[in-house]
Amino acid sequence: MRSARAVDSLTDARAARARAGHGFTLIEVLVALAIVAIGVAAVMGALTSSAGTTAYLRDKTFAQWVALNRIANLRLSGRQPQTGNSDGDTDFAGRSWHWHQEVVTTEVPGVERIDVSVRPADLEVSADDRSWLTTVSGIWGDAVGTPNGFQPDWGSQFPAGPAAAGGNTPGNNPPGAPPGNVPAPPPPQAPTNRRGTT
Numbered sequence: 001m002r003s004a005r006a007v008d009s010l011t012d013a014r015a016a017r018a019r020a021g022h023g024f025t026l027i028e029v030l031v032a033l034a035i036v037a038i039g040v041a042a043v044m045g046a047l048t049s050s051a052g053t054t055a056y057l058r059d060k061t062f063a064q065w066v067a068l069n070r071i072a073n074l075r076l077s078g079r080q081p082q083t084g085n086s087d088g089d090t091d092f093a094g095r096s097w098h099w100h101q102e103v104v105t106t107e108v109p110g111v112e113r114i115d116v117s118v119r120p121a122d123l124e125v126s127a128d129d130r131s132w133l134t135t136v137s138g139i140w141g142d143a144v145g146t147p148n149g150f151q152p153d154w155g156s157q158f159p160a161g162p163a164a165a166g167g168n169t170p171g172n173n174p175p176g177a178p179p180g181n182v183p184a185p186p187p188p189q190a191p192t193n194r195r196g197t198t
Contacts, residue, residue: 060133063118066090066097067136070116075140081114089121096121100132103140111141 024032069092074081081103089098098121104113117132125131 059120062093062095063097063120063133064136066092066099066118067116067134068138070099070101070118071114071136071138074114075138080142081112081140083112098123106139108141111139114138114140 070090081101083103083105086101086103087099088101089096091097097118100117102115102117104115105111106113115135115137117130117135119125119132123131
């Protein structure tokens with residue numbers, strides 16, 4: 001009888017070990033699900049933040065282009081803008097944008113500063129709310145020279161003295177030049193037409 005009890009006890013112990021090794025308990029499954037849920041929530045939060053940042057940077061870039069276009073149009077018109085504030089709307093990149101322009105005189109006679117602020121036109125804001133995406137500044141003026149192709153002579157790259165007269169002397173070498181009497185570079189050539197004549 002003793003051997004039958006020992007065999008039954010051994011069989012029960014093996015069965016208990018077999019049951020324990022074949023699956024997870026409910027607590028283990030719940031802990032694993034909680035860990036997975038926390039990880040998925042963190043990943044979703046990062047993706048949402050990244051998408052929001054991308055949309056903001058896209059809108060900010062478009063707003064800067066709208067402001068730069070407004071300043072370029074004022075410069076290209078050839079007319080001096082009136083000092084003061086003005087507002088308007090424009091369409092750009094499939095969206096409507098609201099701009100606010102402020103033109104102020106500067107201390108330099110004939111030069112005015114132009115500040116253009118831009119935001120989406122569909123953005124709901126109060127009258128005194130200034131939630132602009134960007135503000136770009138530019139200048140306009142008749143004191144600014146027009147491009148005419150003139151290239152000024154900025155002077156020689158070599159210091160005045162014996163080097164300017166035809167070469168370098170041992171005591172007067174430009175930085176990086178070899179010692180001794182090295183001839184100065186030739187003067188610039190006059191431009192030629194296609195046939196090679198001046």
